[in-house]
Amino acid sequence: PDDAAARAARARQDRLTKPPGSLGVLEDLSVRLAALAGACPPPAPAPVAVAVFAADHGVHAQGVTPWPQEVTTQMVANMRAGGAVVNAFARQVGAHVRTVDVGVAGTLAPGDDLTAVKVRPGTADMTAGPAMTRAEAQTAVEAGIRIATGLVADGYRLLVTGDMGIANTTASAALVAVFTGADPAEVTGRGTGIDDATLAHKVDVVRRALARHTPDPADPLGVLSAVGGLEHAALAGYVLGAAAARVPVVLDGVIAGSAALVAAALAPDAVAACVAGHRSAEPGHAAALRALDLRPLIDLDLRLGEGTGALLAVPLVQAAARTLTEVATFDSAAVSERG
């Protein structure tokens, strides 16, 4: 982050025709955007792309969710047809949807509307062994970096995280527990809406996986290999790619939050590019945001994933940037200041 640009943004906010500080969190966000870009005003965070990283999870076999694994494949088809909530919300905010197969178990029809970078057809069951090899984790991270870099090369100036993967909140809970030190019971949630018995079982599954692997948070690729998901790995890379390009990336829910913890462990400065789009109903998400020191923009009990919560935050990010470019100052508008 660029301190001079941040100071210039803060000073400009204080000169705009409004009471100083009256835009609250959006003023802070505008300062962060300026710092990231190294310019005040920062470039407009548009056009917007959301990359939906889809993958399956071997831990599904442990019965952590009532949803069949095939739903991942079916929902990718739904997204490609434009029928998922992520598509509707992307149309609302004018975002391009990039669907990415980084590890779906099923076979997907090829096409220009699918970025096929399948590392493996779903992870292995983390309670029985590593979810993936270290090399596979690295390959998935690199795929995410390349996709972010490619979107920036295509002209996108605001990236949004998306994800699809039945059972992926289990991997997220494990990642959050590793990187925050929290007990699995504190950071494992109901995902799509499981009952008390399934939640207790899910906590036990996470606990057993962590006991088996004792992942070291100082070795992020090792953590991904042990208990991660392919979409988590790719999302960590996506965050790194956005940060390297100094393009802001809006994080969706607990999948993105746990992936951002991986990115932060790999490169702490990457957090400067992250905007917390929302806070989901998953307890692990709140823990991840606290660890990242990010304040969510939206808090509406969403727990859908796909990138939906982050997309809803896009107009807020753009509005924050817009204040620095479009709003008159006291001088320019000849408005009196307070006595």
Place this chain on the structure above:
Amino acid sequence: PDDAAARAARARQDRLTKPPGSLGVLEDLSVRLAALAGACPPPAPAPVAVAVFAADHGVHAQGVTPWPQEVTTQMVANMRAGGAVVNAFARQVGAHVRTVDVGVAGTLAPGDDLTAVKVRPGTADMTAGPAMTRAEAQTAVEAGIRIATGLVADGYRLLVTGDMGIANTTASAALVAVFTGADPAEVTGRGTGIDDATLAHKVDVVRRALARHTPDPADPLGVLSAVGGLEHAALAGYVLGAAAARVPVVLDGVIAGSAALVAAALAPDAVAACVAGHRSAEPGHAAALRALDLRPLIDLDLRLGEGTGALLAVPLVQAAARTLTEVATFDSAAVSERG
């Protein structure tokens, strides 16, 4: 509200390709929009207009704010030139800005870009007598109704409240105290950002005004006459006009919240048309939203007014409606349901 449309919307939400309930507050909002319209899906809440009701306040003479009264007039000019934050945020969400002089103390240049319905050049000092006559309060309410009705006739299908008036949080605090029964100290805030001493004085001003008039919450026009503002009266009418047309109206901060309390006292069903755009930093706003039983969509420590917080909620309202029209069902997309 139409119960059949509400039930149809809830049933449809449960058939969309997402875990039931996973869109949280937005599902409830989509149900409210269907109930208001009496149709599922409800009509798209677009195009959007924000009416900014500007007026001045005699209580300014009591020193409740460090900002000079002339700022109201200057900011109306700034809005007409497109330089205020409300203009920037309106451009962000594609909203038309209608600037309305319902009681500015200064003289404004006439023009097509100003709706001139000045009832009087600012209220009188509520600590010395009634803020306005009962007839003036009624005239301002009717102006608000007409403006809402006119915007709907012009094709707008989502109305947003806006306001501009130096010292108007003092009148808001008085209104909230009357309609919620709260003590002035609980619902009087720092407005544009006053210091502790001025806040204590402001609480005392509200307390003296209420002691002088002992307004009866069962007589909303009497309350407006005693301690209201002309923009509060017009906004109450604007809410009534939107509700009568069954068009949703997004409320901004404490000015709109206190005006909605007036509208609810005049016609309780009007609340069905109200969407709480955000929760401002003003304590009286939270109290008003509790009394109206409305959950705010955005909560970012905003305290600017003008309609800015409500405008930021517009994409959320539109996204909620969009789910009912654009998202595939499990059947239509051939996606498996949970076991």
